[in-house]
Amino acid sequence: MQGLARPSDRRPPLPRPLTPFVGRERELADLRRLLADPDCRLLTLVGPGGFGKTRLALQAAAQVAGSEHEPCFVDLPAVRAPGRLAQAIADALGLPLAGAAPPSAQLISHLREKRCLLVLDNFEHLLDLDAAPAEAIAFLGDLLEAAPGVKALVTSREALNLLGEWRYPVGGLSFPPAGPAPAPVETYGAVQLFVQAARRVSPDFSPADEADGIARLCRMVEGMPLARSWPPPGPGRSPAPPSRTRSPAAPNCCTPTCATCPSIIAAYRPSSARPGNG
Numbered sequence: 586m587q588g589l590a591r592p593s594d595r596r597p598p599l600p601r602p603l604t605p606f607v608g609r610e611r612e613l614a615d616l617r618r619l620l621a622d623p624d625c626r627l628l629t630l631v632g633p634g635g636f637g638k639t640r641l642a643l644q645a646a647a648q649v650a651g652s653e654h655e656p657c658f659v660d661l662p663a664v665r666a667p668g669r670l671a672q673a674i675a676d677a678l679g680l681p682l683a684g685a686a687p688p689s690a691q692l693i694s695h696l697r698e699k700r701c702l703l704v705l706d707n708f709e710h711l712l713d714l715d716a717a718p719a720e721a722i723a724f725l726g727d728l729l730e731a732a733p734g735v736k737a738l739v740t741s742r743e744a745l746n747l748l749g750e751w752r753y754p755v756g757g758l759s760f761p762p763a764g765p766a767p768a769p770v771e772t773y774g775a776v777q778l779f780v781q782a783a784r785r786v787s788p789d790f791s792p793a794d795e796a797d798g799i800a801r802l803c804r805m806v807e808g809m810p811l812a813r814s815w816p817p818p819g820p821g822r823s824p825a826p827p828s829r830t831r832s833p834a835a836p837n838c839c840t841p842t843c844a845t846c847p848s849i850i851a852a853y854r855p856s857s858a859r860p861g862n863g
């Protein structure tokens with residue numbers, strides 16, 4: 586693999602989320618090892634929506650930035666047809682395609698002798714499109730076969746089922762178990778994220794006052810990131826805005842003393858289950 590060059594220096598940097606990354610130490614160590622493994626060329630982070638696949642992929646990619654496989658982020662929901670995947674990758678790499686040859690052929694020819702890590706985010710979007718979803722998967726397979734220095738880190742709600750794919754399941758953040766917790770609640774990732782979000786709207790929010798309720802809430806959603814900001818709890822405050830339905834089912838109870846959790850529960854409850862929505 587020696588002698589393979591990086592594709593270009595014109596690609597944009599990885600997106601930088603506005604909020605700090607929390608937890609996932611074990612997953613990041615696993616991904617660092619997998620991405621360093623020359624046999625692992627296609628690694629798919631698979632898990633339900635909202636569980637943090639994109640965040641984890643970005644963090645894992647940032648870990649390899651500056652290495653021989655410089656990461657390049659490709660935002661797939663912006664791609665309107667499976668046949669546009671090659672153009673989207675070329676755009677993300679800052680690679681102008683020109684000439685009569687199809688974009689897929691031009692891209693493969695450009696990357697044949699190059700090294701990089703393509704971060705293909707939300708691949709399930711391409712699988713959901715009506716027109717020939719297999720086309721996108723087949724193109725990715727062709728690209729990886731033709732370009733031995735290219736790796737792909739994919740996020741998707743479904744596996745790609747491509748020969749050579751390594752799958753890494755993404756579940757929730759760590760959360761306190763039921764019963765006596767073996768560690769303080771604030772050491773669990775799901776709790777840290779909850780507290781971080783609560784403090785963005787209530788800077789003096791104290792998790793100590795609500796530790797049991799927060800732990801229970803994080804358990805109920807199995808560590809799903811509760812990352813959005815809510816209006817501070819309190820009488821007369823308007824409820825949180827509607828949220829998309831997520832998996833697992835949103836919690837429907839909390840400790841009676843918990844002042845913060847009701848607005849969070851409301852935010853994660855499917856809109857059809859909310860009062861006033863039928």
Ligand SMILES: Nc1ncnc2c1ncn2[C@@H]1O[C@H](COP(=O)(O)OP(=O)(O)OP(=O)(O)O)[C@@H](O)[C@H]1O
Pocket residue numbers: 602604605606607608609632633634635636637638639640641707740742778810811812813
């Ligand atoms: N480890 C984390 N640290 C901080 N924020 C996180 C973390 N994991 C997830 N989040 C936040 O939780 C929200 C959902 O995460 P993300 O978008 O990565 O989920 P996803 O699994 O990619 O969802 P989808 O399948 O809908 O694309 C985002 O606001 C993200 O910033």
Ligand SMILES: [Mg+2]
Pocket residue numbers: 638639640706707740
């Ligand atoms: Mg995502």
